[in-house]
Amino acid sequence: MPDLLRGISATFDHVAHGTRSIKSLVPIYRDLLGGEFIGGGEVPRVGFRTVQLRFEGGGKVELLEPTEGSEFLESFFRRVGDGGLHHITYKVRDINEALEASRLAGLEPFGVHLEDPFWQEFFLHPRTTGGALIQLAHAGSELGVKSGPAMSLEEWLENPTSYWRG
Numbered sequence: 635m636p637d638l639l640r641g642i643s644a645t646f647d648h649v650a651h652g653t654r655s656i657k658s659l660v661p662i663y664r665d666l667l668g669g670e671f672i673g674g675g676e677v678p679r680v681g682f683r684t685v686q687l688r689f690e691g692g693g694k695v696e697l698l699e700p701t702e703g704s705e706f707l708e709s710f711f712r713r714v715g716d717g718g719l720h721h722i723t724y725k726v727r728d729i730n731e732a733l734e735a736s737r738l739a740g741l742e743p744f745g746v747h748l749e750d751p752f753w754q755e756f757f758l759h760p761r762t763t764g765g766a767l768i769q770l771a772h773a774g775s776e777l778g779v780k781s782g783p784a785m786s787l788e789e790w791l792e793n794p795t796s797y798w799r800g
Contacts, residue, residue: 642732644724644770648686648694652710652720656685656697657791663687663695664787671787673798679747682707683794685787696723721757721767729754729772736770 653659663669669687672694676683681704685697698720700707710720726732729748733756736743742759752774760767785797 642735642770643727644732645726647723647725647771648696649722650684650696650698650720650769651717652698652707652714653717654699654711656683656699659697660787660791663697669695671790674787674790674794675796675798676701676794680704680706685790721769723769723771726770726772729756729770732756732770732772 651659651663664671664687667689669689672686672688674683674685678701681701682698683701684699686694687697688694698707700711707720711717733743733746736756736758740762742762743756744759746756748754748756753771755769755771758768758770790797
């Protein structure tokens, strides 16, 4: 698999932690580990809200919590309890090339979403990746979300609108 990822110019972006409550993980990821809040938003298409924190050295963690009707996270919780590592995300330059290369390698892509020019994605099933859910994504030049004035994580938690600062 390393040759496949190198062949499609995949770059590590973040890991995602699924939880029933983003607020419950703030003391760990921000206060203890020093994560800097860089953005958050809701994804009604799939039914979750997300917050991303950046860490010294450039790593990012995404916290995911379900919104009403979030079957994909509820399914995840049925398998793992109240939360844990959900997926690993790599960004690619060409999502169609990555999709084709993945299929040719027999890696079982699913959850293919190519309609949004700002965020295109698919997932590689854990059955074919040694147990990890891998997301391959391509982000357009802008995510289509206005950042607005600076917002703290506490402000976002009180009013979880779409917000990204970088």
